[in-house]
Amino acid sequence: MSSPRVKVTSLKPHPLNHKRLHTASKAGKASKKQTPESSRLQEAFTFCRQHLFPRWDRKRRWRIKLDPTLDSVALCHFKKRTIFFQAVERDEITLLMLVCHEIAHAALQKRCGHGKRWQHRMLEASTDAENVGNSQLAEAIKRNAEAYTPDNSETVTPASIKNNIRDVTFDFFHGDGKVPALTTVLHHISLHSCLSVSELRRRCRGYKAAYKDTIEEIEAEEVERARQQSPHLESIADNLEPREPSDGLQPSSVT
């Protein structure tokens, strides 16, 4: 079977590569490299303000900051009127799309919702991007907005987190043929749910089991696929080891 078994959900990764976002900067050793990254972030912020959100924050009270210690990819802090980014995405379109995503939250003055109002604001921004001649950005913003369904965007349940762990792991695997680390998967879900990684872990105690079950599912699929293609398959399972230790896994009790 060649069709992917991944269901399309609200947290389906957008087609642009997110992985560098999670590995580009490690807490503690990024301080010396912050200047060029910070200026790219500021430029992205300025572009989005001017072209996609011209009526928002006219008094220029909001700021954007790089904070490598952040445990989510990005955070919209309403009280501080600051958008924090853990790292700066190297791909320009993805960076602009992510900044746009956060400003759309800031512009609505409402925490962490990906409901209809947020989606509508993103689609407006997409049109604006198109109008200034950046079709690639317009498409990236539109896809990101459409990856959320208003029905389930407001609530993140243990079951939805488990589903998303499975879907994101499969999507990464189908993207480059490698099993993503659990932390990469959680960071990705964090970006789309606006919950920190530690909050995701707290809400879903079975997150490790969900990840382990997914890895086993991928392994079983690959072994089966290899069996159909070739009789020599001893090393297939070895190549599918996750990139980080997965000790302390709970027994399979995912419902």
Ligand SMILES: [Zn+2]
């Ligand atoms: Zn968001």
